[in-house]
Amino acid sequence: AQSVTQPDIHITVSEGASLELRCNYSYGATPYLFWYVQSPGQGLQLLLKYFSGDTLVQGIKGFEAEFKRSQSSFNLRKPSVHWSDAAEYFCAVAGGGADGLTFGKGTHLIIQP
Amino acid sequence: GAVVSQHPSWVICKSGTSVKIECRSLDFQATTMFWYRQFPKQSLMLMATSNEGSKATYEQGVEKDKFLINHASLTLSTLTVTSAHPEDSSFYICSATNPGGPVYEQYFGPGTRLTVT
Numbered sequence: 493a494q495s496v497t498q499p500d501i502h503i504t505v506s507e508g509a510s511l512e513l514r515c516n517y518s519y520g521a522t523p524y525l526f527w528y529v530q531s532p533g534q535g536l537q538l539l540l541k542y543f544s545g546d547t548l549v550q551g552i553k554g555f556e557a558e559f560k561r562s563q564s565s566f567n568l569r570k571p572s573v574h575w576s577d578a579a580e581y582f583c584a585v586a587g588g589g590a591d592g593l594t595f596g597k598g599t600h601l602i603i604q605p
Numbered sequence: 606g607a608v609v610s611q612h613p614s615w616v617i618c619k620s621g622t623s624v625k626i627e628c629r630s631l632d633f634q635a636t637t638m639f640w641y642r643q644f645p646k647q648s649l650m651l652m653a654t655s656n657e658g659s660k661a662t663y664e665q666g667v668e669k670d671k672f673l674i675n676h677a678s679l680t681l682s683t684l685t686v687t688s689a690h691p692e693d694s695s696f697y698i699c700s701a702t703n704p705g706g707p708v709y710e711q712y713f714g715p716g717t718r719l720t721v722t
Contacts, residue, residue, distance in 0.1 A: 524709055528713075533715070534715060535609070535698070535713040535714055535715040535716065536649075536698070536700075536713040537713075538710060538711075541709060541710065543708075543709055582648065582649070586709070590637060590702060590709075591654075592639045592641075592651040592654050592664075593639075593641075593649075593651065593700075593711065594651065595648045595649045595650075596648060597647065597648045598647075598648055
């Protein structure tokens with residue numbers, strides 16, 4: 493069975509500082525990997541996805557993530573965070589493109605002025 | 606484009622009653638929809654996969670007789686929580702895939718908060 497681990501429950505970052513959110517997955521083959529953001533009162537929004545090709549993927553809102561097969565990781569990064577980035581971030585994996593997602597427990601991002 | 610709505614956004618019901626939650630794809634036809642459950646400050650857990658015109662596929666541990674899923678059309682899937690109990694209180698979220706859209710993307714609804722008293 494596939495699983496996702498997000499080791500950081502909370503992360504606090506100063507506005508303008510860089511950000512890295514960690515995600516490790518467990519899956520036998522090459523997985524389909526996703527990062528979603530959830531803001532209060534809003535549905536989950538896809539930031540980026542990886543399923544093949546270039547292991548460094550660019551997403552919306554200035555986010556990027558790098559797939560590292562050797563480390564079973566798919567960490568999310570942003571060079572400079574904005575106060576509006578405060579939200580819950582979920583890493584997810586699927587065995588196939590049409591499968592339901594297995595989510596990590598999420599990382600709550602706090603931006604301090 | 607690719608908007609998914611849910612109705613109601615929140616509902617309170619008494620223990621023992623049933624409640625129906627609707628998930629609609631507003632501007633595309635969704636052959637596959639998914640239902641997730643999210644406990645407070647926790648992750649989303651996949652409950653079932655719903656395919657239009659066929660029976661839903663439930664994840665292990667999800668009671669199919671308690672959580673009835675119907676995907677009667679290409680734009681509507683419903684989740685009925687039967688004989689609800691306080692432990693069914695949760696945030697229920699649906700998602701849909703758009704066959705005509707970017708590959709491997711699911712579009713999520715805003716969720717429905719269910720409180721059983």
